[in-house]
Amino acid sequence: MSVRSATTRVLAAVTILFLLPTSGAAREPQTSAFDLDNGNAAIEIVIPAATGPLLSTLNPGDASLILRITTLTNNAWFDAIAPYHPMAVGVSSRLGRRPAAERATNRQRNIAILYASFHMFMNLLPQFREEWRAMLRSAGLDPDDRNRDLASPVGIGTRAAEAVIASRIHDGMNQLGDEGGRRYHRQPYADYLGYRPVNTAEVLRDPSRWQPDLVTSGNGVFRAQKFVTPQYGVTRPYSFRSPSQFHVPAPRNSDAARNPSGYRRQAEEVLRASANLTDVQKLSAEHFNNKLQSLPTTVIHLAETRQYTLDEFIFHEFLTNLAAFDAGIVVWHFKRRYDAVRPFSAIHYLYGDRYVRAWGGPGRGTVNDIRGAEWRSYLDTADHPEYPSGSAAFCAAHAEASRRFTGTDALGQSVTVASGASVVEPDVTPRSDTTLGPWPTWTQWARDCGLSRVWGGVHFQDAVTEGAALGARVGEYAFRFLSGHIQGRPPAPVAG
Amino acid sequence: MSVRSATTRVLAAVTILFLLPTSGAAREPQTSAFDLDNGNAAIEIVIPAATGPLLSTLNPGDASLILRITTLTNNAWFDAIAPYHPMAVGVSSRLGRRPAAERATNRQRNIAILYASFHMFMNLLPQFREEWRAMLRSAGLDPDDRNRDLASPVGIGTRAAEAVIASRIHDGMNQLGDEGGRRYHRQPYADYLGYRPVNTAEVLRDPSRWQPDLVTSGNGVFRAQKFVTPQYGVTRPYSFRSPSQFHVPAPRNSDAARNPSGYRRQAEEVLRASANLTDVQKLSAEHFNNKLQSLPTTVIHLAETRQYTLDEFIFHEFLTNLAAFDAGIVVWHFKRRYDAVRPFSAIHYLYGDRYVRAWGGPGRGTVNDIRGAEWRSYLDTADHPEYPSGSAAFCAAHAEASRRFTGTDALGQSVTVASGASVVEPDVTPRSDTTLGPWPTWTQWARDCGLSRVWGGVHFQDAVTEGAALGARVGEYAFRFLSGHIQGRPPAPVAG
Numbered sequence: 001m002s003v004r005s006a007t008t009r010v011l012a013a014v015t016i017l018f019l020l021p022t023s024g025a026a027r028e029p030q031t032s033a034f035d036l037d038n039g040n041a042a043i044e045i046v047i048p049a050a051t052g053p054l055l056s057t058l059n060p061g062d063a064s065l066i067l068r069i070t071t072l073t074n075n076a077w078f079d080a081i082a083p084y085h086p087m088a089v090g091v092s093s094r095l096g097r098r099p100a101a102e103r104a105t106n107r108q109r110n111i112a113i114l115y116a117s118f119h120m121f122m123n124l125l126p127q128f129r130e131e132w133r134a135m136l137r138s139a140g141l142d143p144d145d146r147n148r149d150l151a152s153p154v155g156i157g158t159r160a161a162e163a164v165i166a167s168r169i170h171d172g173m174n175q176l177g178d179e180g181g182r183r184y185h186r187q188p189y190a191d192y193l194g195y196r197p198v199n200t201a202e203v204l205r206d207p208s209r210w211q212p213d214l215v216t217s218g219n220g221v222f223r224a225q226k227f228v229t230p231q232y233g234v235t236r237p238y239s240f241r242s243p244s245q246f247h248v249p250a251p252r253n254s255d256a257a258r259n260p261s262g263y264r265r266q267a268e269e270v271l272r273a274s275a276n277l278t279d280v281q282k283l284s285a286e287h288f289n290n291k292l293q294s295l296p297t298t299v300i301h302l303a304e305t306r307q308y309t310l311d312e313f314i315f316h317e318f319l320t321n322l323a324a325f326d327a328g329i330v331v332w333h334f335k336r337r338y339d340a341v342r343p344f345s346a347i348h349y350l351y352g353d354r355y356v357r358a359w360g361g362p363g364r365g366t367v368n369d370i371r372g373a374e375w376r377s378y379l380d381t382a383d384h385p386e387y388p389s390g391s392a393a394f395c396a397a398h399a400e401a402s403r404r405f406t407g408t409d410a411l412g413q414s415v416t417v418a419s420g421a422s423v424v425e426p427d428v429t430p431r432s433d434t435t436l437g438p439w440p441t442w443t444q445w446a447r448d449c450g451l452s453r454v455w456g457g458v459h460f461q462d463a464v465t466e467g468a469a470l471g472a473r474v475g476e477y478a479f480r481f482l483s484g485h486i487q488g489r490p491p492a493p494v495a496g
Numbered sequence: 497m498s499v500r501s502a503t504t505r506v507l508a509a510v511t512i513l514f515l516l517p518t519s520g521a522a523r524e525p526q527t528s529a530f531d532l533d534n535g536n537a538a539i540e541i542v543i544p545a546a547t548g549p550l551l552s553t554l555n556p557g558d559a560s561l562i563l564r565i566t567t568l569t570n571n572a573w574f575d576a577i578a579p580y581h582p583m584a585v586g587v588s589s590r591l592g593r594r595p596a597a598e599r600a601t602n603r604q605r606n607i608a609i610l611y612a613s614f615h616m617f618m619n620l621l622p623q624f625r626e627e628w629r630a631m632l633r634s635a636g637l638d639p640d641d642r643n644r645d646l647a648s649p650v651g652i653g654t655r656a657a658e659a660v661i662a663s664r665i666h667d668g669m670n671q672l673g674d675e676g677g678r679r680y681h682r683q684p685y686a687d688y689l690g691y692r693p694v695n696t697a698e699v700l701r702d703p704s705r706w707q708p709d710l711v712t713s714g715n716g717v718f719r720a721q722k723f724v725t726p727q728y729g730v731t732r733p734y735s736f737r738s739p740s741q742f743h744v745p746a747p748r749n750s751d752a753a754r755n756p757s758g759y760r761r762q763a764e765e766v767l768r769a770s771a772n773l774t775d776v777q778k779l780s781a782e783h784f785n786n787k788l789q790s791l792p793t794t795v796i797h798l799a800e801t802r803q804y805t806l807d808e809f810i811f812h813e814f815l816t817n818l819a820a821f822d823a824g825i826v827v828w829h830f831k832r833r834y835d836a837v838r839p840f841s842a843i844h845y846l847y848g849d850r851y852v853r854a855w856g857g858p859g860r861g862t863v864n865d866i867r868g869a870e871w872r873s874y875l876d877t878a879d880h881p882e883y884p885s886g887s888a889a890f891c892a893a894h895a896e897a898s899r900r901f902t903g904t905d906a907l908g909q910s911v912t913v914a915s916g917a918s919v920v921e922p923d924v925t926p927r928s929d930t931t932l933g934p935w936p937t938w939t940q941w942a943r944d945c946g947l948s949r950v951w952g953g954v955h956f957q958d959a960v961t962e963g964a965a966l967g968a969r970v971g972e973y974a975f976r977f978l979s980g981h982i983q984g985r986p987p988a989p990v991a992g
Contacts, residue, residue, distance in 0.1 A: 057715040065716040127714075184856050184863065185872045189716030196698040201722065203692060215719065218623075219553040220561040220685030221879070223711065223719035226697065360680050367680065376681045383717070 034139050037105035040310055041139065042077060042317070046117045049135035053121075053128040060292040061382055063390055064173075064232045064328055065189065067291075069124050071325040072168055074318035076120045078485070079160035080112035081314055083150075087488035091238065093163035096150050106310050108153040113314075114139055115157030116164075123165050124175075172235035179231070195230040195336065204349055207256040208263075210385035211345040225383035233333035237326040239474065239481035243333035246473070248466050251387040254340045256349075266460040267350055270343040273455050274358040274378065275366050279430040282378060283417045285456035286424060287436055288391060288449045289379050295320065295398050298445065301413045302406065315486060316405055320398045323478035327397035327471045331390045334470075340387035343457055347375045359457075363428040377457025378424060389459045392467030393474070395449035399442035400475025404483075411445055414438035530635050533601035536806055537635065538573060538813070542613045545631035549617075549624040556788040557878055559886055560669075560728045560824055561685065563787075565620050567821040568664055570814035572616045574981070575656035576608035577810055579646075583984035587734065589659030592646050602806050604649040609810075610635050611653030612660075619661050620671075668731035675727070691726040691832065700845055703752040704759075706881035707841040721879035729829035733822045735970065735977035737989050739829035742969070744962050747883040750836045752845075762956040763846055766839040769951050770854040770874065771862050775926040778874060779913045781952035782920060783932055784887055784945045785875050791816065791894050794941065797909045798902065811982060812901055816894045819974035823893035823967045827886045830966075836883035839953055843871045855953075859924045873953025874920060885955045888963030889970070891945035895938035896971025900979075907941055910934035 034044055058065055079090035084103045102108045114136060121132045133143040141154075149155040169175060177186030199211035201224035212225035233243060253262035273281075288294045299320060303313055347356070351372020358375055360367035384390070403409050414437035422429035439445035450468050453459035484491040530540055554561055575586030580599045598604045610632060617628045629639040637650075645651040665671060673682030695707035697720035708721035729739060749758035769777075784790045795816060799809055843852070847868020854871055856863035880886070899905050910933035918925035935941035946964050949955035980987040 057713070058717070062715075062717060182870060184860070184866045184870045187712060187718075188714065190712075190718065194698075196696070200692070200696055201720075202690075212720070214722065216683060216686075217553070218684065219558075221554070221558060221724055222683075222686065222722045224697075224708070224722055226710065226718045226720055228717055364680070370680045374678060374680045 036107045036110045036139070039106065039110060040313060041106075041110035041113045042117075042314065045114060045135060045139050046073075049131060049138070050117075050121065053125055053131050057125070057127075060290045061380075062228065063291050063382075063394065064229045064332065067321065067325045067328055067394075068173055068235075071318075071321040072124065072164055073117060073120045074314070074321045075168075076116040076157075076161045076164045077113050077314050078318045078482075079163060080116040080153075080157045081109045081311060082485075083156055084109050084112075085311060085486070088486045089488050089490055090160065090163065091482075091485055091490075092167040093160055095156050095159055095163075098151075098156075109310060110139075111141065111153035112157035112160065114141055115145075115154050116161045117157075118143060119158055119161030120164065123161070123169075172231055173229060174231055189229055191227070191230050193230050193234070193336075195227050197227065198339070199345070200224070204345055207346065207349045208254055208341055210339045210341060212383070213342070213344065213381045215380070227336075227385065228383045230332065230336050230384075232329060233336050235329055235332075237329045238322050239326050239477040243330040246330050246334075246470050248330075248334045248338075248388055248470060251338055251340045251460075251462055251466075253460065253462055254338075254346075254387060256341075256346075263346065264350060266462065267343065267346045269461060270377075270454060270457055271347060271356055271358055271375075274375070274457050277359055277366070277378060277455060279434055280436060281452070281455040282424065282429055283422060283434060284436050284448055284452040285379050286422060287415060287417075288395065288452040289456060291391075291394065294449065295324065295394065297415065298398070298402065298411060298413055301411070302402070305412070306406070315482065316402070319401050319405055319478060319482045322482065323397040323401035323475045324394040326478055327393040327474040328390060330470050330474060331388055331393045331467060332384070334388055335385040335390075338387050339385045340463070342381050342386045343460060344375065344377055344381055348373045351375070362425045379456035379458050381458050386459060387463040387466070388470065389450065389453050389463040389467035391453055392446075392450040392459075392464040393471030395446045396468040396471030397475035397478065398471075399446040400472045401479045402475075403442050404476065404479035409441040409443055411439050411442050413445065532603045532606045532635070535602065535606060536809060537602075537606040537609045538613075538810065541610060541631060541635050542569075545627060545634070546613075546617065549621055549627050553621070553623075556786045557876075558724065559787050559878075559890065560725045560828065563817065563821045563824055563890075564669055564731075567814075567817040568620065568660055569613060569616045570810070570817045571664075572612040572653075572657045572660045573609050573810050574814045574978075575659060576612040576649075576653045577605045577807060578981075579652055580605050580608075581807060581982070584982045585984050585986055586656065586659065587978075587981055587986075588663040589656055591652050591655055591659075594647075594652075605806060606635075607637065607649035608653035608656065610637055611641075611650050612657045613653075614639060615654055615657030616660065619657070619665075668727055669725060670727055685725055687723070687726050689726050689730070689832075691723050693723065694835070695841070696720070700841055703842065703845045704750055704837055706835045706837060708879070709838070709840065709877045711876070723832075723881065724879045726828065726832050726880075728825060729832050731825055731828075733825045733989070734818050735822050735973040735989060739826040742826050742830075742966050744826075744830045744834075744884055744966060747834055747836045747956075747958055747962075749956065749958055750834075750842075750883060752837075752842075759842065760846060762958065763839065763842045765957060766873075766950060766953055767843060767852055767854055767871075770871070770953050773855055773862070773874060773951060775930055776932060777948070777951040778920065778925055779918060779930060780932050780944055780948040781875050782918060783911060783913075784891065784948040785952060787887075787890065790945065791820065791890065793911065794894070794898070794907060794909055797907070798898070801908070802902070811978065812898070815897050815901055815974060815978045818978065819893040819897035819971045820890040822974055823889040823970040824886060826966050826970060827884055827889045827963060828880070830884055831881040831886075834883050835881045836959070838877050838882045839956060840871065840873055840877055844869045847871070858921045875952035875954050877954045882955060883959040883962070884966065885946065885949050885959040885963035887949055888942075888946040888955075888960040889967030891942045892964040892967030893971035893974065894967075895942040896968045897975045898971075899938050900972065900975035905937040905939055907935050907938050909941065 075091055079093045082088040082090045083095045083098045118132050118136050136143040145154050147154040148158055174189055174192055177188045177190055179192035197212055198206050198209045201212045201214045204211055214222050216222045252259055253266045256263045299316055353371050355369050356372050357368050358370050359378055360370055414435050416435045419432050420427045450464040453464050454461055571587055575589045578584040578586045579591045579594045614628050614632050632639040641650050643650040644654055670685055670688055673684045673686055675688035693708055694702050694705045697708045697710045700707050710718050712718045748755055749762045752759045850868050851865050852868050853864050854866050855874055856866055910931050912931045915928050916923045946960040949960050950957055
């Protein structure tokens with residue numbers, strides 16, 4: 001079978017009806033027993049088992065939380081297979097070197113990957129204990145095997161996970177909810193930095209600053225957003241020392257007081273995009289908004305066309321996840337510093353009761369008589385300040401790291417969306433099967449990813465430009481970092 | 497089979513393992529086809545069909561939204577059977593009078609109830625269209641039957657629902673999201689009165705006023721509460737003219753500036769309750785917090801012991817729902833006016849970094865070293881200001897209406913909770929099967945309902961006292977209102 005990205009199955013479960021597969025055969029469900037010698041445990045066992053639990057507790061747009069889970073798990077995979085590689089050394093561990101005979105088939109590495117996954121998930125998502133135990137049993141392995149011998153793949157996988165956990169449990173994200181010395185009623189991933197928005201969902205005191213959006217599932221209960229994990233910006237990166245090494249200029253067009261014309265201009269640009277949305281733009285916005293869809297499908301595509309080995313798959317998978325994870329740290333650092341207004345607030349503020357021309361809601365197309373205060377973005381606005389764009393940075397980091405890993409800008413991916421398969425406008429958009437892309441190069445793909453944030457109405461152009469610039473730089477750092485570990489010469493984190 | 501409350505099945509689906517049935521046989525699933533002549537369509541068809549849809553979009557604690565759905569549906573049932581009663585007249589309709597022969601069995605009334613339910617649900621919860629169509633088909637009825645003839649039960653049920661919808665679609669709750677002339681991106685039940693909390697989830701500017709609580713499902717995503725449906729306080733009641741007819745004194749012990757000793761005293765009372773929680777208190781708090789459990793199980797109990805007819809069941813069911821619905825209108829009116837602080841805010845404010853003695857979280861019992869700022873109530877705090885207590889008012893209205901309907905204070909209910917069946921402390925509480933009550937009288941039941949709000953840490957005593965007082969008064973009004981309609985002499989709404 002062809003090799004697929006580690007997050008593919010997560011994606012497949014949600015979007016199988018949305019994406020017409022480029023390779024039909026690769027999407028057949030796995031029916032036979034898992035082949036430890038020739039299979040890929042990450043793809044065939046771990047990802048399918050993690051799909052349900054992960055999506056039952058997080059949405060595909062919860063980037064900071066999802067990226068940490070995927071990156072740390074990938075980290076454990078990498079450390080679990082490093083001892084079987086001729087040169088590679090673990091990122092969080094030094095678990096020795098196994099004889100070449102043990103890499104004659106995938107068996108030892110698959111077992112190590114499975115135990116590493118089991119222990120990572122027991123740590124990261126312990127509420128699904130029974131699911132993780134069933135995952136190991138489905139591969140014929142014993143969840144109660146407590147072997148810690150470094151001559152055994154069980155021991156190697158177990159200790160790879162232990163090393164990642166020890167290294168990451170207090171990495172700044174507050175996974176345990178114990179930051180600040182909290183003893184009771186701990187809340188995992190709660191903010192401990194005391195971020196306080198200057199605006200509320202009801203009152204825009206300062207039109208330059210971030211305003212929590214109201215969210216509802218349409219049942220009459222409303223909630224106000226809270227900046228998700230502001231401490232992601234002080235979380236320890238893999239590939240550089242500190243986000244303060246990066247320079248991201250202040251968002252001067254979001255300064256309503258000192259730059260009212262720029263403020264209005266960038267809001268008008270978002271309104272214009274809203275009024276002129278094409279099917280391709282709507283679907284591109286949805287595609288790139290789903291982080292479990294846009295990023296991994298490119299890795300699938302390359303894995304299939306380039307026939308990756310098990311090691312190559314783990315390397316590219318970890319590389320792109322850590323590039324995005326590290327880019328997110330820089331993005332969150334500057335989101336917290338600049339605390340910039342989202343388009344919906346600026347448009348409500350500027351136009352109030354006046355009519356604007358804009359998208360009128362699902363299936364209503366463009367309308368001329370919507371009041372500024374009623375405007376909504378095509379995509380839901382995520383729960384963090386606007387500038388710089390996380391998505392633009394993730395795509396740029398992912399693209400640059402992949403370019404360096406493959407040695408070429410060539411991508412050659414396209415995505416076909418079936419008639420009526422839109423998430424925002426189901427049964428309405430697109431009117432007929434529609435192809436996104438094609439993206440011959442990573443450059444074109446990352447460009448559309450960035451533009452789609454303006455089409456979706458959740459970002460101004462400046463946030464996209466700056467997010468992409470910093471993401472590309474992090475992608476380069478991530479590649480240097482991981483290739484050093486693959487070659488057995490781990491570099492010191494880049495100091496800027 | 498014995499008669500059961502209309503909300504019983506809703507309850508049963510969630511709490512079948514929690515409540516040990518007092519009458520085992522009554523809880524057997526319905527396996528045979530529905531008997532139109534002798535069955536009770538509300539209990540056997542409508543409620544089971546509504547269970548899943550309702551609980552997939554609302555929680556059992558979303559009182560304002562749930563009570564309006566149940567009350568309006570009960571209203572349609574009442575209006576659908578009134579033409580078959582010797583004297584009764586509909587609350588929202590005048591659909592004529594049918595010959596006595598048509599009430600020889602339950603057939604005509606059951607058909608009318610089923611079409612009334614179908615059209616109410618299509619209006620109230622239209623996203624579940626297929627479920628409502630299947631509901632009618634399961635009783636052998638045609639969802640496409642458009643008969644509006646008042647000589648037919650199909651026509652009577654259909655027009656009863658139409659009358660309720662016409663009367664209630666703009667009753668103030670903003671069901672369509674169109675209040676304030678909103679044309680695009682309408683949000684059902686959104687606040688249109690412009691309520692703005694003076695405090696935020698992060699900052700308690702005024703310790704006397706309501707502060708939105710932070711909510712999370714433990715996955716790292718946090719949201720701030722928003723006062724749910726403040727417009728419930730301006731929604732049209734059934735049984736009186738206006739909530740301003742009621743007098744509820746200001747919550748003087750919640751005035752931190754002018755009454756600091758009272759403010760501290762009532763917070764200490766909640767802390768003391770938190771430190772001394774017994775299993776019975778914990779489980780009572782959970783029982784009365786679940787509005788789909790505490791209220792309807794009493795009606796089941798009476799329906800079983802008093803062998804209600806179909807009419808009697810519908811009368812008592814509608815009566816208790818409208819009593820609670822109307823009581824909620826008064827409660828919400830005063831919640832908005834007084835905007836009073838919840839216990840968690842007061843305790844965080846008063847004790848901050850100092851240690852208090854209190855409940856330490858699920859399974860941790862009472863602890864001495866929890867900081868004031870870390871304190872949490874045993875129950876989650878609902879998304880509306882504290883004073884007066886909604887639950888105390890619902891229970892008192894329900895109890896008073898039931899006393900008047902049955903002519904006695906006698907209740908005689910008890911509830912047994914199986915070992916480890918606590919929702920807050922699963923597998924831990926209670927240590928052995930535990931009986932709540934027994935409540936020989938409505939008076940004792942309503943008293944425990946009120947006290948349980950202090951045990952649960954979500955209310956101060958004054959809110960309970962005042963909520964119960966106004967609820968009892970509304971219960972009396974509700975009884976007069978409905979008994980007038982049953983006797984064919986509908987009263988003008990009471991003007992205080």
